[in-house]
Amino acid sequence: MAKEFEDFDANLAGEEGKTEETKSSWFKRIKKGINTKTSEKKETPEGLWTKCPDCNYICTVSELREHLFVCPKCRYHHRVNSSEYYEILFDNAEFTELFENIRSKDYLGFTDLKPYKKRLDEIWSKSDLKDSMRVAVGKVGGQDMVIACMDFEFIGGSLGSVMGEKFSRAVDHCIAHKMPYMVISKSGGARMMESAFSLMQLAKTSGKLSQLSDAGLPYISLLTDPTFGGISASFGMLGDLNIAEPGALIGFAGPRVIKETIKKDLPEGFQRSEFLLEHGFLDFIVPRTELKDKLAKVISLFKN
């Protein structure tokens, strides 16, 4: 476990952390490696090679990709985006994205160090991501399924009105087409720039899950590193199955806040997936490399 707490707060503020070696900046370097065109690669050798933040193992991005962004040496699970999860999970990486026309809006005229509107415009101009969650439908092991997946890169994967609305429509889609629903969480918590509207998404999404449950359809919540705040206080913890990737940090309050509150050091492994499993809050932990098979198995058990 890293000695310095990772700065989730910075991600939620739409910024990178203060510390040089935050996982998000590390992640961005990997992304740079992924996204760098072959012609540019000679000029940006740092994008080609990656170092594992846990064991310092050095390998190329393409080697890492072959291992589904799990460190070949120590099994550390690198943070990846929705596009990687969709590629890993959907058969032949074929899927249809749903509700991608829904965009965040600065309804409150919220201004912190920057206006929310400006923050959104800047991200949209720099990134292909439209918001902190995407929804897609496709087949997993031959079975139809809707998978909603968060993108931590987009304001820390924060829960705002758009995530709430996409989540809701995804549930409607599942009910209309009798499909199981999976949500892959990776988020620092609520989107503060949407104030109470972001808080209300906890109730909004829970209401939709209630309808999904009444329709007798499975809901699987996959928690990945990190999942905090409003997500764990709502649909993140409400799965028929709550499952997680190994070593993911998952909790309600962030470790920094807890440490400041209790004025004590936190025990090794605190708020990791393994800790949650031991305390009875996860059904199982599944390595990314086995995720697809296990998911397909579970869905077929629900069905047959």
Next chain:
Amino acid sequence: MPSNANRQFLDFEKPVKDLIDEIENTKNRQEKTNIDMSDMIQRLEQNIIEKRKDITKDLTSWQRVQLSRHPDRPYTLKYITKMTENFVELFGDRNVKDDKAMVGGFASLNGETVMMIGQQKGINTKMRQLRNFGMANPEGYRKALRLMRLAEKFNKPIITLIDTPGAFPGLEAEERGQGEAIARNIYEMIRLKVPVICVIIGEGASGGAMGIGVGDKVFMMENTWYTVISPESCSSILWRSWDKKEIAAEQLRLTADKMLGFGLIDGIIPEPVGGAHWDYDEAAQKLKDFLIPVLQEQKQKTAEQRVSERIEKFGKMGFWDEV
């Protein structure tokens, strides 16, 4: 309610304090000199009411937050004892322990049995610690859910009084699943068959508030706040400094009038002039008078109606563009 001599005052309440001091001085003089000054005292007392109105007619969001945390402000048990009869407090989550930051039990409101639930803050240093400053642990939320289920079993309406700076961010809280406890409550509250009325009576901070805050109707008292994060924490995260809490409070639009304007709450419950801390009886009476017709109205609905209307109510909340 504290006597005038024991009252505590916020900065902007200073003019009222001056008047109260003046009355005390006049009374002392009257006693010493044996000259009747009752006219003057009466006039000064009238001035106090005017002054209370005056200093609170144009408050900033941050001042509203300060009023919601006023050290003399009445807390959940105060309202319960003043507005109901036959209160039987029930303890424990039947699993880990009794969380003193969350209280509840059956009571008669206007002759009918209701389940009253709320966070409880302490009235002095010792009690504040016992009540953990109104910050519940998972067992508090599970206790609340147990009581809600009990109410549902006996077909009694539920009234929750919300007053918390947040769910407790502690080590044991995480071990026992703070997130899961709140999530479960939100999920189950949406499905409750009986009427659920929620009232923010002080601080409505984030998931800790919403963990008992999903109802057919949600109201805020006049001098309260409700949003996703406290102004202080918001300042520290978004402004990277603890000093911007006033601006954060403004930007968060966390006051009752703003929340009503957004359609996120269903109404504002009036308080005594200047705030609930000036008169507990009056504050409780105003709350009671407000709630009785609301309960009557909610009782007309069927269980199915209630649940589907709750899902629809929260389902509409949010703003986005479709491109």
